[in-house]
Amino acid sequence: MTIRTRFAPSPTGFLHIGGARTTLYNWLFARHHKGTFILRIEDTDEVRSTEDSVTAILDSISWLGLDWDEGPVDETTDRGPYAPYYQMKRLDLYRKCVRQLIDAGLAYACYCTKEELDAMRKAAVAEKRPAVYDGRCKKLTDRQKAEHEAAGRKPSVRFSIPETGETVVDDMIRGRVSFDNRLLPDLIIQKATGGPTYNFACVVDDHAMEITHVIRGDEHLSNTPAQQLLYAALGWTPPKFAHLSMILGPDGSKLSKRHGATSVLEYKTAGFLPSAMRNYLALLGWSTTDSRQLFFGSELVETFDLGGCQKNPAVFDQTKLTWMNGEHLRKLGHEELMRHAEPFLKAAGLAGPLDPPLDLTVGLEGEKCKLLADIPGRVEIFYKDVVFTPKALDGVLKKPGVKEVLLDLAGLLEGVEPYGEKALEEKIRGYCEAKALKTGQVFHPLRTALSGRTEGPTLFGMMEVLGRAKSVGRLKAAAALL
RNA sequence: GGCGUGUUCGUCUAGCGGCCUAGGACAUCGCCCUCUCAAGGCGAAGAUCACGGGUUCAAAUCCCGUACACGCCA
Numbered sequence: 001m002t003i004r005t006r007f008a009p010s011p012t013g014f015l016h017i018g019g020a021r022t023t024l025y026n027w028l029f030a031r032h033h034k035g036t037f038i039l040r041i042e043d044t045d046e047v048r049s050t051e052d053s054v055t056a057i058l059d060s061i062s063w064l065g066l067d068w069d070e071g072p073v074d075e076t077t078d079r080g081p082y083a084p085y086y087q088m089k090r091l092d093l094y095r096k097c098v099r100q101l102i103d104a105g106l107a108y109a110c111y112c113t114k115e116e117l118d119a120m121r122k123a124a125v126a127e128k129r130p131a132v133y134d135g136r137c138k139k140l141t142d143r144q145k146a147e148h149e150a151a152g153r154k155p156s157v158r159f160s161i162p163e164t165g166e167t168v169v170d171d172m173i174r175g176r177v178s179f180d181n182r183l184l185p186d187l188i189i190q191k192a193t194g195g196p197t198y199n200f201a202c203v204v205d206d207h208a209m210e211i212t213h214v215i216r217g218d219e220h221l222s223n224t225p226a227q228q229l230l231y232a233a234l235g236w237t238p239p240k241f242a243h244l245s246m247i248l249g250p251d252g253s254k255l256s257k258r259h260g261a262t263s264v265l266e267y268k269t270a271g272f273l274p275s276a277m278r279n280y281l282a283l284l285g286w287s288t289t290d291s292r293q294l295f296f297g298s299e300l301v302e303t304f305d306l307g308g309c310q311k312n313p314a315v316f317d318q319t320k321l322t323w324m325n326g327e328h329l330r331k332l333g334h335e336e337l338m339r340h341a342e343p344f345l346k347a348a349g350l351a352g353p354l355d356p357p358l359d360l361t362v363g364l365e366g367e368k369c370k371l372l373a374d375i376p377g378r379v380e381i382f383y384k385d386v387v388f389t390p391k392a393l394d395g396v397l398k399k400p401g402v403k404e405v406l407l408d409l410a411g412l413l414e415g416v417e418p419y420g421e422k423a424l425e426e427k428i429r430g431y432c433e434a435k436a437l438k439t440g441q442v443f444h445p446l447r448t449a450l451s452g453r454t455e456g457p458t459l460f461g462m463m464e465v466l467g468r469a470k471s472v473g474r475l476k477a478a479a480a481l482l
Numbered sequence: 483g484g485c486g487u488g489u490u491c492g493u494c495u496a497g498c499g500g501c502c503u504a505g506g507a508c509a510u511c512g513c514c515c516u517c518u519c520a521a522g523g524c525g526a527a528g529a530u531c532a533c534g535g536g537u538u539c540a541a542a543u544c545c546c547g548u549a550c551a552c553g554c555c556a
Contacts, residue, residue: 121556125483132484132555174487183485185555222486222554245488246552254552283494283507291496291506310495312488313552320494320508330521368520378519425517443517455519 003035004212007061007068008202010042011053014263015060017255017316018217018247021281025244026215027066028282028304035212039071040205041086044195049088051075060264065274070209082209087201090208094196097204097234098157098189106233107189109155110137111148133185135160157190159200159230167225172213172242173309179225187226203227207236215242215306218313242306245285246313255316271344271373273332276325284314294324296331326370334359337366341375348376356382360465364457378456382466386452386474393481396448403482405442406449408435410475419468421460428460449478 005026009019030037039061043049054075061068070080078085101107112120112133120134138160140148148155161184168178189200196204206214221243231238249259261267267277279295286308295303332340341362345351350358361379369375388397396402412431416423432442447459450471456462463471 118556129484177486179485183555217553218487219553225486243487248552250493252551280494285494287495289496291494293494293507314495315493317493317508323508326521365520370520428517439517447518453518457519459517 001212003030003033004038004210005030005035005215006038006040006206006209006211008040008042008205009057010045010048010198011050011057012045012048013053013056014265015057016262017264017281019057020060020064020264020277021247021284022215022217022244023061023066024064024278024281025286025304025306025309026213027068028300029213029215029306031301032304036069037067038080038082038209038211039068039085040209041072042198042201044087044198044201046088046195056263056265060268063268063274064264064277066278087196087205090201090205091195093208094190094201094204095194098196098200101159101189101233102157104233105160107157107159108138109140109145110158110186110188111140111145111153111155112137113153132183133158135186138186154192156188156192158186159189159226159233161186161226161229167228169221169224169228169241171221171224172240172306174221174243174311177221181225181229184226184229187230189230199223199227200230203230203234206239207231207234211239213240213242215244218243218246242309245310247284248313248315250315250317252315259316260318269373271371271375272321272325273328273340273372276321276328279328280321280324284316285310294327296328322370329369329372330367334363338362340372341366344372345376345379348380350376350380350383354383356465356467361457364461364465381451381453381456382462386450386477388448388452389454392448392452392454396444396454397478397482399445401441402445403479405437405445406475406479406482409442409446410472410479413463413468413472413475416468419464421464424463425460446475450474 007019007023007026009015015023027037029035039058041054043054054072058072058074070078070082071085072078076086084090098107102109117133124132135158137155137158162181165181166178167181167184168176170176187199188197190196205211224241224243228238247255249255251259255262261270264277275296278300282295282300282304283293286304287310288303288308292303329337338359342351345358345362358379361382362375365378366375369378408431409428412427413419413424416427428442428446429439431437432439443459444454447456447462448454450462450466451457457465466474
């Protein structure tokens with residue numbers, strides 16, 4: 001049997017970190033086992049669902065480098081043997097299943113209003129009884145039903161949960177979890193509006209799409225027994241379930257906007273790499289026995305399995321993500337680095353054929369960065385007029401003897417042949433020796449005069465890439481300031 | 483309120499009864515390398531394994547209770 005997993009987002013906003021990790025795990029599990037990964041859009045919340053959200057979610061998943069075998073092609077169309085993959089296009093199926101349950105006596109119309117339900121719950125709490133719906137509408141006579149209909153009440157449909165026994169969920173991550181059926185309320189499967197509820201549509205579709213493993217967030221664990229009962233009532237075999245622990249913010253509460261960036265796309269614009277994001281997210285709730293940290297290329301797919309999943313929640317740590325991003329950045333080949341860096345360079349006004357070529361400057365500085373967004377700031381010294389930082393000007397340049405050194409070197413550079421890193425280093429070290437100066441006394445002012453900063457690329461490499469004319473010009477300009 | 487889940491360095495985690503005087507990684511601090519910044523190397527500090535009881539020759543590991551956190555019912 002081939003494994004089929006799915007990610008089923010509601011298009012009511014952006015794909016956030018938690019959703020991204022759920023997607024990743026489903027994808028990794030499917031790919032690891034040579035199975036199929038499906039995307040299904042749960043857009044039954046007509047008020048909050050938007051096409052923009054679909055776009056954002058699909059873009060986010062694509063950016064992460066996760067591909068789906070069946071599901072949406074764009075905001076309105078889809079492809080695959082079990083199409084459609086938009087729940088709003090499958091309403092007939094849900095109604096048919098609701099009908100089946102009603103006919104079998106396993107579901108019933110409930111006319112209770114929100115106010116009545118609230119009152120019931122309050123009364124139950126006051127009397128210290130479990131706040132479970134008491135199933136009163138199950139016993140309604142035809143005449144009472146007719147009265148409610150006549151009064152204009154629109155019923156929802158509830159699924160009858162057995163009143164005795166217990167339901168055991170055999171979760172792949174949490175083990176056997178049992179629930180007392182008496183404490184399970186009769187689940188609403190169809191809203192008064194006629195639309196299916198999340199818990200019902202999800203069951204119908206997972207069965208229809210032959211999903212074998214449902215990997216989802218911990219928040220769904222409590223709904224699982226009712227869903228399992230639904231499978232049984234419909235005569236279906238349930239899939240295997242795996243409930244992932246939650247992702248928390250630094251203060252221990254559920255990760256949310258006030259903790260900073262939660263949308264995947266925000267991480268894209270902040271300069272994170274998809275591979276680093278995958279690597280980090282994979283490790284939030286999953287690990288190998290050797291606590292391995294770094295996974296490149298296909299290594300995650302090869303190594304991942306549900307066995308290493310953690311039961312307890314994990315705090316999202318952007319600092320570690322950032323470290324990991326640096327590791328992935330350094331692992332990139334030059335071509336790839338350039339491709340990833342391009343949008344960030346462009347955004348900083350660095351595009352097109354430039355002198356010196358971006359290939360060279362990014363090559364010199366790229367690997368020192370942790371974020372793609374850091375790259376422009378490191379290479380801009382080659383393209384913009386020199387601006388001296390206070391530390392550079394007061395701390396390095398405005399020292400006795402510096403002016404002479406700069407002028408000497410400007411002259412020296414004119415005569416270096418061939419003009420390149422190796423020859424430059426040789427000549428300048430020779431100069432230091434001849435003048436009995438420590439290399440630091442020369443190198444530091446030199447770097448500062450050339451870049452305006454006290455830190456930056458390797459000195460002679462910078463001079464080579466900058467070229468003779470610009471280098472000499474910058475030295476003279478700096479000397480003139482002193 | 484009921485039910486469910488969870489609790490190992492600040493953070494992510496290893497650990498599945500003796501190898502644990504609890505290992506790795508990020509972050510922190512120090513040293514080394516070095517033309518600076520990164521990277522890298524080495525090292526330090528950091529966890530009475532939530533707490534309290536059991537079981538056992540032996541418990542972070544098994545059992546029970548308590549506390550707290552989170553989730554679901556909403």
